[in-house]
Amino acid sequence: MVRVLVWAEDRPLKIHEAKMRQIYPEGIHGAIAEFLRRQPECAVETAVMGDVNQGLSEEVLSRTDVLIFWSHKHWRELENEQVQAVCSRVLNGMGIILLHSAHASKIFAALMGTRTQCLSWRERDERQRHWIVCPGHPIVRGIKGGYIEIPQDETYGEYFDIPQPETLVFLASAGGGEVLRSGCCYRRGQGKVFYFSAGHETYPVYRQSQVQQVVINAVFWVRPDGLDESWPDRTGECERLPG
Amino acid sequence: MVRVLVWAEDRPLKIHEAKMRQIYPEGIHGAIAEFLRRQPECAVETAVMGDVNQGLSEEVLSRTDVLIFWSHKHWRELENEQVQAVCSRVLNGMGIILLHSAHASKIFAALMGTRTQCLSWRERDERQRHWIVCPGHPIVRGIKGGYIEIPQDETYGEYFDIPQPETLVFLASAGGGEVLRSGCCYRRGQGKVFYFSAGHETYPVYRQSQVQQVVINAVFWVRPDGLDESWPDRTGECERLPG
Amino acid sequence: MVRVLVWAEDRPLKIHEAKMRQIYPEGIHGAIAEFLRRQPECAVETAVMGDVNQGLSEEVLSRTDVLIFWSHKHWRELENEQVQAVCSRVLNGMGIILLHSAHASKIFAALMGTRTQCLSWRERDERQRHWIVCPGHPIVRGIKGGYIEIPQDETYGEYFDIPQPETLVFLASAGGGEVLRSGCCYRRGQGKVFYFSAGHETYPVYRQSQVQQVVINAVFWVRPDGLDESWPDRTGECERLPG
């Protein structure tokens, strides 16, 4: 059983709020939780920024194997205490999946060491293609035909200020000739990190079965499957060797 | 179910032959097959160089998901036809685990593009430690304490002429101060490759439970788990796009 | 001083021959040699498939620090002897730059261990953009504005069957929504390898100053600058350690 926490900002998105609620009346966290709940091996919880401790208390995290994180315009409001709690938990083995505008989140920037908010973008109802460049990777299991086509999504383009991915799984192209390293795998400490760029709030991207499949596959890839029971405290301190 | 083929040279090893047979009366392939057969999800076959088509016919390979390959002094005798059949199958998604002196095999060299036979070595009954440098990786699941200690094994040392591993899982140290990138992950085409340096024929290395655990873990990591049913012919040719 | 050998197939390209000769009367090797000769630190020679030993004798290679290699439809005609001589020299430290359709060359496939001929392609006079994804890399020195735009070139697209680049420098996008890992760095043995996809024979791509800059930068990146004088024989054999 994988214990998944689906977190979304869930704060008013100004001009996009109405459109988002039309597509996702239950919120983006609700939509993602819904298809994950159909996976027999997933135990799913949700949380939002408005919850106690912004939904990311140590207690909640301590019962989470995989955190799915969608944030947006309010990313600066996440308290450093929560950022640290999440990063610490990742270094101890919790998997994390950062979606779309969570590229700008303090959590992703802290785990990467770069200005991950930096990329170019445009909202123009454009078609996006996410090309598989790592066939055979568990994250693309069941995706046929070489790419995922999303009829309309926000365009994100390079230069995207991330460390070179340890494994690059998807490359995206947009109508205007932009490209993006759009599916990126990293390891940090004992934890695995997957960033996936699809999913602007004004399009029903998370209703698309192939996108759902990528998120499900990513849950099983990032989960702490190589850890023994003592994992939470392994990398906490320097260790003096016997003299 | 994972269909595993355990292949070993199984040709007389000159001065080492008697010692090897004492430790492994059933051959190295037999010893590895034995502990894999205790895994409910593994269907295990064995083959040796003396079999028809050197045990690596296209027919045999076509029903193999994971090939475990142990070769040694007779590596030059593997026919190019078999080398090509194995490499082609790997590029189409079959996982491969190359053990110990299989570093020198034509198959490993062809998949890497380097002179993988090049490393330094010494037989001196030395203790080897394989340190985990990628905690949380599926290949180290269940390995506690930070390293695997092998009381006696052949020493392999750098410089080892391999491309930089995509993921480095183990680093080995030997009594004489040598080091080796000893557990190395690669992807080639749709297939996954794991090289693990432990297992000289004159020591009961494959009787050690942690070494067995690494081999078992590696089987589940290299197996073609991200492929759809059409995988065997995916990367065969250039594809002309519609004009 | 860097001793550069610019090699091109220079065999009749069927329907493209006339157009190529119009753009490059001196051949593609001649055009590349011309702008390299303006670099004071480069000593430039050229060779073609029609030369003795297909222009790649051990003697010629022994005085080459960097090989620039452009091949196309006649790639199958390169003799294995020459393929081996080039690969061996690369493993001993010679840098190699493979351009455009040399993706399909036996040399690139042998160094990579994959079916590098596999990609998708289309000739449709399309605009290509090569986006910089590794700013600060020596290969992009002097390239401003985030990408190189080529008004017309052949389109190459994923899936491109290469090992994940050790450093990915360029990503290309084409008019039809295709993407390609188009500027890829590897190390093999002591040698460095750079693949760059720009340069179909029917467009004056190598007349474009930014493309020339990339080739010049790549010469200085792949050259054997970390070797001592004993470099040619370093990785030839296993080395038995003193007992």
Next chain:
Amino acid sequence: MVRVLVWAEDRPLKIHEAKMRQIYPEGIHGAIAEFLRRQPECAVETAVMGDVNQGLSEEVLSRTDVLIFWSHKHWRELENEQVQAVCSRVLNGMGIILLHSAHASKIFAALMGTRTQCLSWRERDERQRHWIVCPGHPIVRGIKGGYIEIPQDETYGEYFDIPQPETLVFLASAGGGEVLRSGCCYRRGQGKVFYFSAGHETYPVYRQSQVQQVVINAVFWVRPDGLDESWPDRTGECERLPG
């Protein structure tokens, strides 16, 4: 010309202070600056924690191409303001070389996203060997014989909590069987990062010519050689594409 700033904590090292001053009367920064000043292409300054702004003001950094950073027991005293100024400058292209106990520095941790202070250690006057695993890399230029032997240094061992290096150049072995990824290359934003583990304060490690050669080579590898003049502000913000 490369403008190098050599920075050291230069705060009393408790029981080690007297020994350090015996070996390095001019401080570790002084010793490193001395051999760098013999390089005609290097313009060298030094700074210590006791200087204004802890020696790392924006003004000082703005005239620095490469920062060499040696810190130790007082690493917690570096103000976040300075940490941010250094990291920001690295992301904009300044090279950084972190030496020995600077593995624990806030700067290295922030750039890596992991708990880089975590490794195992022992002070026992042990021999260390730094094996070259990336022959031909500019950082090992002029280092002959396959490894650097340091007669006595502090032992650092795995597990070292760093992201997998983009290029691993050295592996160290110590007398007790420990190993360490001891020479590690990364890119962050437009900047290059090199960590090298040699150089405890109680041994004359930086007096050894091969260690000096590695530091000099690293200066030329990390310097911002692929940047154009506009580099300081390139990655500062998201960029809205024209609609």
